[in-house]
Amino acid sequence: MKSIEKVLYTAVVETSAGGRDGVARSTDGRLDIALSSPGTSGTGTNPEQLLAAGWSACFLSAIRLASQAMKVELPADIGMTTNIDLGTNDDGYQLQAQLQVRLPGVPREVAQQMVDIAHASCPYSKLSRGNIDVTITIV
Template identity: 50%
Template sequence: MSDTKTLYTANVHVVGGREGSARSSDGRLDIKLAPPGSRGEGSNPEQLFAAGWSACFEGAMAIAAKSKGVILPASVAIDAEVELRHGDEGYSLAARLNVSVPGVDPAVARQIIEAAHRTCPYSKAIKGNIDAVVALV
């Protein structure tokens, strides 16, 4: 029997797919959706994934840094790139996080990033499933 406990469940209702809307059960997320590259209002699933992975990853970095006795600067920044691809096997995703950790020794920053990539739930979810790169910039 697992000792895993659920800490939070996000509930989001989507209508209309990539050209519809998404609303969370608590109303904190209420957005229009639009296909990538369209000129209309709205975000797309790739942007939402990029935002979610980046935010989660920065939290994992903070935990990893704390375990090493390092305080991350407030200026830590992550630029995420999520690609929607199409090939012989249909649609797929590829993703990259470009992580900036100003003021932290690059060797230490890399250790923190590597630890975060091992522990971040998003990183775990995509491991082996999509092309994913995390880089210190």
């Protein structure tokens, strides 16, 4: 495992003792959300949705960096859908992810290269590597 040589940003979030049914607030005040367990009638979000949002944002930024390095212009309507599944196995709770990347108008081979570069460089992908099942599809 490689250590960080230079910290660029530190997110600090405090979560109440309610955990999945609590509140999460960032110390800078930009995040202040209610949390609810998945599948309940609560009005808050859940950690799986937050992970999907963060991973999608990071992955799309990594695709943009890859496209710049490859000198490929991306269409304005790129996007992705990220599914985070929470389930169980004989070890207890487990996550898995499906990333569906939309790169309309980009030739399939070029799109695959960008996705491969993004998956190699995105910190969320690095975090998941070898830890959970991840499926990436270009749609």
